[in-house]
Amino acid sequence: MISFVLVADVDSTLIKDEVIELLADAAGTRAEVAQITARAMAGDIDFAESLRERVATLRGLPESVISETIRRVRPSNGLAELVDAVHRRQGRIGAVSGGFSQVLDVLAPQYGIDMWRANSLSIRDGHLLGEVTGTIVDARVKAQTLRQWSADLGLPSAQVIAMGDGANDLLMMDEAGLSIAYCAKPRVREHAQVSIDVPDLREVIPYLPQTP
Ligand SMILES: [Mg+2]
Numbered sequence: 001m002i003s004f005v006l007v008a009d010v011d012s013t014l015i016k017d018e019v020i021e022l023l024a025d026a027a028g029t030r031a032e033v034a035q036i037t038a039r040a041m042a043g044d045i046d047f048a049e050s051l052r053e054r055v056a057t058l059r060g061l062p063e064s065v066i067s068e069t070i071r072r073v074r075p076s077n078g079l080a081e082l083v084d085a086v087h088r089r090q091g092r093i094g095a096v097s098g099g100f101s102q103v104l105d106v107l108a109p110q111y112g113i114d115m116w117r118a119n120s121l122s123i124r125d126g127h128l129l130g131e132v133t134g135t136i137v138d139a140r141v142k143a144q145t146l147r148q149w150s151a152d153l154g155l156p157s158a159q160v161i162a163m164g165d166g167a168n169d170l171l172m173m174d175e176a177g178l179s180i181a182y183c184a185k186p187r188v189r190e191h192a193q194v195s196i197d198v199p200d201l202r203e204v205i206p207y208l209p210q211t212p
Contacts, residue, residue, distance in 0.1 A: 002153050003090040004209050007146045007172060009164030010097035010104065010118070012041075013182050014111070014201070016074040019099040020054050026065040029057035042185050043167030047138045051098060051119065052131075059130025063123050066102050073107060078202035083112040085205045094149050096142045098168055100132075117145050143171040150175075163204065164188065180204060 011018045024033035033054045040050040058065075086093045095108055097118040108116040119137050122129040135141055150160045162169065162176035165184040170191055173179035181192035182204070189195045196203045 004159040005092045006161045007094045012165045022069045041166035047168045048136045056130045061128045077200040082201040139168040139171040146172045
């Protein structure tokens with residue numbers, strides 16, 4: 001019997017980094033990309049458009065930047081403890097990301113995350129094409145994914161927690177019984193029911209439902 005699901009954003013939530021910025025280091029475009037990310041997360045520009053713009057700067061990079069980037073990703077403080085606490089309470093943790101499946105497919109199992117969804121970088125002949133394939137995981141798709149996972153697990157919204165830091169997490173927060181802003185942008189802090197401003201995921205544990 002699964003008692004709840006915690007659906008969390010990845011970049012600047014479950015991990016300390018923005019993966020697109022780590023990838024952009026290799027392209028020498030980090031400053032430009034970081035500036036666009038900040039505007040997207042504050043909700044000042046459209047996420048999907050901003051993602052295309054940022055990914056375009058990665059065009060031509062060798063595929064090996066992905067494994068180099070994976071090695072540089074730093075999990076947020078307390079991630080292992082939070083995942084343990086969720087599982088001890090018969091919960092599940094899902095990660096829904098505007099970042100990339102090539103990174104999350106490696107990291108999510110390492111972190112003990114139960115399910116995940118992200119964008120897919122297009123790669124041909126060992127090089128990044130500077131594009132993403134398939135549906136872009138934006139605010140709307142994050143909310144849809146949360147609904148899908150809740151339905152698959154047979155959980156009503158009261159047993160769903162959404163957590164994130166950016167403007168593209170706002171819609172999924174509206175679908176959840178509890179919304180948590182984690183070291184979030186002002187708009188997100190104001191919107192969420194709970195705001196955690198200490199950079200430590202163990203702060204989330206008291207808000208998890210108790211074991212039935
Ligand atoms: Mg984020």
